[in-house]
Amino acid sequence: xxxxxxxxxxxxxxxxxxxxxxxxxxxxxxxxxxxxxxxxxxxxxxxxxxxxxxxxxxxxxxxxxxxxxxxxxxxxxxxxxxxxxxxxxxxxxxxxxxxxxxx
Amino acid sequence: xxxxxxxxxxxxxxxxxxxxxxxxxxxxxxxxxxxxxxxxxxxxxxxxxxxxxxxxxxxxxxxxxxxxxxxxxxxxxxxxxxxxxxxxxxxxxxxxxxxxxxxxxxxxxxxxxxxxxxxxxxxxxxxxxxxxxxxxxxxxxxxxx
Numbered sequence: 001x002x003x004x005x006x007x008x009x010x011x012x013x014x015x016x017x018x019x020x021x022x023x024x025x026x027x028x029x030x031x032x033x034x035x036x037x038x039x040x041x042x043x044x045x046x047x048x049x050x051x052x053x054x055x056x057x058x059x060x061x062x063x064x065x066x067x068x069x070x071x072x073x074x075x076x077x078x079x080x081x082x083x084x085x086x087x088x089x090x091x092x093x094x095x096x097x098x099x100x101x102x103x
Numbered sequence: 104x105x106x107x108x109x110x111x112x113x114x115x116x117x118x119x120x121x122x123x124x125x126x127x128x129x130x131x132x133x134x135x136x137x138x139x140x141x142x143x144x145x146x147x148x149x150x151x152x153x154x155x156x157x158x159x160x161x162x163x164x165x166x167x168x169x170x171x172x173x174x175x176x177x178x179x180x181x182x183x184x185x186x187x188x189x190x191x192x193x194x195x196x197x198x199x200x201x202x203x204x205x206x207x208x209x210x211x212x213x214x215x216x217x218x219x220x221x222x223x224x225x226x227x228x229x230x231x232x233x234x235x236x237x238x239x240x241x242x243x244x245x246x247x248x
Contacts (some may be wrong), residue, residue, distance in 0.1 A: 053147075056211045059213055088213075
């Protein structure tokens with residue numbers, strides 16, 4: 001599991017890859033939150049293109065970042081979640097909070 | 104219900120074993136030639152159950168998680184995940200979507216909801232101070248029938 005963080009015009013793009021579960025969600029959270037605190041971006045894009053697995057620990061991760069972005073006054077975009085990850089997201093209702101897009 | 108095949112694993116309640124547990128169960132389920140979506144459902148449900156044991160049952164301690172998986176004669180997989188942890192005082196409440204006892208750790212409270220939704224059958228039996236047994240069933244390989 002890893003995350004590559006890019007900073008572009010007031011946007012933070014977090015390219016996630018591997019498997020997101022309870023074991024590695026904590027490290028991802030720390031890395032992303034560090035970038036958010038440093039940059040106070042208008043938009044956070046969580047890119048799931050390279051994520052092979054995610055359980056509800058990933059929902060906690062997305063929910064937490066959604067709240068954080070609200071505090072900063074920015075927005076959250078979930079990009080390219082594979083079908084089975086979208087299924088977990090739909091179950092949680094997070095698709096009603098954050099915008100999910102495919103590019 | 105005839106048991107065609109069976110496997111048992113037990114491992115320590117360390118979070119790095121979450122990936123091992125779901126992979127082991129899915130490798131065993133491969134005998135049923137499941138579809139991609141079915142295997143993703145199974146993988147997620149097992150991950151949720153094992154995470155519950157680590158995060159809640161054995162909170163602050165370490166114990167053993169035992170998984171028994173069976174292949175039943177009608178293309179069905181049966182999975183039992185057992186811990187000897189703290190137990191759940193109110194199972195009905197614990198199973199409510201979004202209910203969590205650990206919001207500070209960003210637990211979404213969706214573990215049982217995922218298991219229930221991704222598997223065909225789910226039962227949870229728990230005794231406070233003794234532990235919890237989660238059993239799940241799912242028919243697999245339906246597309247190939």
